[in-house]
Amino acid sequence: MFRSIATCAVLLPLLALAQGNADDHLKSAQAAYKANDLEVALAHADSALLLEPTIPGGYKLRGDIRQRGHDLHGALMDYVKAEKLEPDNARLYVSRSAVHITEQRVKEAMRDIERALELDDTDPDAWYNRACANYVGRNNEGALRDLERSLSLRPASADALFLRGVVLGELFKEEAGIKDLEAALALNPTIADGLMSLAVLQYEAKQYEVAIATFTKVIDAEDASLKDALYYRADCYYAMKNKELACESWREAARLGEADSKFIVRNYCNTTEEKIPKKPVRGRRKSVIEF
Secondary structure, three states, rough: OOOHHHHHHHHHHHHHHHOOHHHHHHHHHHHHHOOOHHHHHHHHHHHHHHHOOOOOHHHHHHHHHHHHHHOHHHHHHHHHHHHHHHOOOOHHHHHHHHHHHHHHOOHHHHHHHHHHHOOOOOOHHHHHHHHHHHHHOOHHHHHHHHHHHHHHHHOOOHHHHHHHHHHHOOOOOHEEEEEHHHHHHHOOOOOOOHHHHHHHHHHHOOHHHHHHHHHHHHHHOOOOOOHHHHHHHHHHHHHHOOOHHHHHHHHHHHOOHHHHHHHHHHHHHHOOOOOOOOOOOOOOOOOOOOO
16 A cells, blocks of 8 residues: 555656657756756656657667766666667767766777767767777877877866876876966866866976975865865975975874875984884875866
């Protein structure tokens, strides 16, 4: 009895939503997706497909909605269905490649991207996705070539500029990388890991005073990079031979559990040493690329 009532309570709104025209529901789904109202977008996409299972763009759109909602398995299932109905839809392969990149499946991503480019080699997103796949696969030279192509098609892309800046930094072209990261942040100040990536490149280019200011912004934001930002800010002060300010940041990082900072506080800050004995060697930092 109670189960039947509960089932009706769930089904009635869906049945009501399913009334009407499939095309209208698909348009409503597209509008809601554009507005990032994913729950409404998914409900309308479901209704469109319920009314017309072969509606053009239906499964592709629902896959995109699910991907943005982090339901990657559901997105892949929809993209498989979409491919059977629209095998020549270049954007379908761009979207599916994004799922593969997120899940670190470089070969599968490349397969989809190559198909997308066969159908349309003027799509900047396809070239950007290929750059991301190459970056994930540790092919920075390939990523750089793809980013050049993507940016030639869409110059004002914050994501492409950011990734190119990161790649240039990893190729030890810090000055050029800094310019790209600054341009990316000018277009999108909230880009994930943007300030931290910029600060690290400034540090590696030995622009210590500028790097300190950027690291301080990261520290003030108290995000996931807090401990690393404190360590690097301290190292900037250390390079400038300011032990007092360096140790102030290292002590703060050590209190948060940063292992290298604990070592430095114990063996340098709490001593009369002028240099850090057996200073920890930190590997070149990989930026976080959100896809």
